[in-house]
Amino acid sequence: MKIFSSITQLRHYLDFYRRKGDTIGLVPTMGALHEGHGRLVNEAVKSCNLTVCSIFVNPTQFNNPDDLANYPKQIEADKKLLAAKGCDAVFLPTVDEMYPDEKLGLAINFGQLEQVLEGEFRPGHFSGVGVVVSKLLNIVQPDIAYFGQKDLQQLAIINRLVKDLSIQTKIVAVSTVRESSGLAMSxxxxxxxxxxxxxxxxxxxxxxxxxxxxxxxxxxxxxxxxxxxxxxxxxxxxxxxxxxxxxxxxxxxxxxxxxxxxxxxxxxxxxxxxxxxxxxxxxxx
Structure with a gap:
C-alpha cells in the first residue's frame, strides 16, 4: 500500500494506472476509521482495479472549533485497517497542501439543500464539504467514489455537486453499518x-x-x-x-x-x- 502526502506525486502515480485503462475508486474519509469505512473500501476493492482512500480532517467544514480540535485521530491504526482491506493507496495531505492560500475563502452555495437539518445547525458546513470533495474528485479523478448513507444530507449535497458541475465520477452510496445496539458506526x-x-x-x-x-x-x-x-x-x-x-x-x-x-x-x-x-x-x- 502506497502512502502519499503530495498532490503531484499522487497524480503521477495514478496517471500510470489510468493510462493502462484501470478503474480507479476513491473513498474519502477524515480518519479514525471503523468498519463502516471498511465497508466502503470493500465495495471499492470489489468493483475497481485500484482503490484510493483519502484521510484528511477538513477544517473548512467545522463550524465549531472544539469539534475540530477534539476530532479523533489514529493514523497508524487507520493504515493497518486499510492495508488489511486491500486499499492500494492512501492520500494523507496536510492542510497547507489542500489549502495553500486559505485567504482565498472559496465557498459553494447549495441553496435550500444546505439550509435545513444539518445546514440549519451547522452553517457553512456543507460549503466546506463541497469544496473539499470537489478538490478530492479533481485530484484523484476517480471513476467511482464511495460515500456512506449515514451522512444522508451530505450524500444529497455531493450528488448535487457532481450533477451541477458535470463531474464524471459515479457516486455510490453504501448502507450504514451499525453496532449490535443499532448505533450507527461513527x-x-x-x-x-x-x-x-x-x-x-x-x-x-x-x-x-x-x-x-x-x-x-x-x-x-x-x-x-x-x-x-x-x-x-x-x-x-x-x-x-x-x-x-x-x-x-x-x-x-x-x-x-x-x-x-x-x-x-x-x-x-x-x-x-x-x-x-x-x-x-x-x-x-
Whole structure:
C-alpha cells in the first residue's frame, strides 16, 4: 500500500494506472476509521482495479472549533485497517497542501439543500464539504467514489455537486453499518463512554418505532410528535431535530406518496458528542 502526502506525486502515480485503462475508486474519509469505512473500501476493492482512500480532517467544514480540535485521530491504526482491506493507496495531505492560500475563502452555495437539518445547525458546513470533495474528485479523478448513507444530507449535497458541475465520477452510496445496539458506526463514537453509547443507541430504536407507526397508518405529524416527546424524556440526550424528509431534497414531508425516497433524519447531543442518523421509510432502489 502506497502512502502519499503530495498532490503531484499522487497524480503521477495514478496517471500510470489510468493510462493502462484501470478503474480507479476513491473513498474519502477524515480518519479514525471503523468498519463502516471498511465497508466502503470493500465495495471499492470489489468493483475497481485500484482503490484510493483519502484521510484528511477538513477544517473548512467545522463550524465549531472544539469539534475540530477534539476530532479523533489514529493514523497508524487507520493504515493497518486499510492495508488489511486491500486499499492500494492512501492520500494523507496536510492542510497547507489542500489549502495553500486559505485567504482565498472559496465557498459553494447549495441553496435550500444546505439550509435545513444539518445546514440549519451547522452553517457553512456543507460549503466546506463541497469544496473539499470537489478538490478530492479533481485530484484523484476517480471513476467511482464511495460515500456512506449515514451522512444522508451530505450524500444529497455531493450528488448535487457532481450533477451541477458535470463531474464524471459515479457516486455510490453504501448502507450504514451499525453496532449490535443499532448505533450507527461513527468516528465520533470513540468519544462516547459506555453509558453514553447506550443512550445514543436510543436514537435508532426511536426511528424504528417511528417508521413502524407511520407504516401502520399513524398520522406523520402525530408520530413525529410522540417520538420527540419520548426522546426529550431521556436523560443524557438533547435532541436537535427529528424529521421525515425527501431523501434527495431534504424537504420535510407528511405525505409518503410525494416521494419514492423518504427517510427519517435525526441529530442529538449525547454528552458533548453530536450524533446524526437516518433510516429510510421508502427507498426507490
Amino acid at each position: 468516528s465520533r463514537n470513540l468519544r462516547l463512554s459506555k453509558e453514553e453509547k447506550v443512550i445514543a443507541s436510543e436514537l435508532y430504536q426511536a426511528m424504528l418505532e417511528l417508521k413502524k407507526s407511520i407504516l401502520m397508518g399513524v398520522a406523520t405529524a402525530r408520530a413525529i410528535f410522540e417520538t420527540k416527546e419520548k426522546l426529550n424524556e431521556l436523560e443524557g440526550l438533547r435532541l436537535e431535530y427529528l424529521e421525515i424528509v425527501n431523501a434527495h431534497t431534504m424537504d420535510a414531508i407528511t405525505d409518503l406518496s410525494a416521494s419514492e425516497n423518504v427517510s427519517i433524519c435525526t441529530a442529538a447531543y449525547v454528552g458533548k458528542v453530536r450524533i446524526i442518523d437516518n433510516l429510510y421509510i421508502k427507498q426507490e432502489d
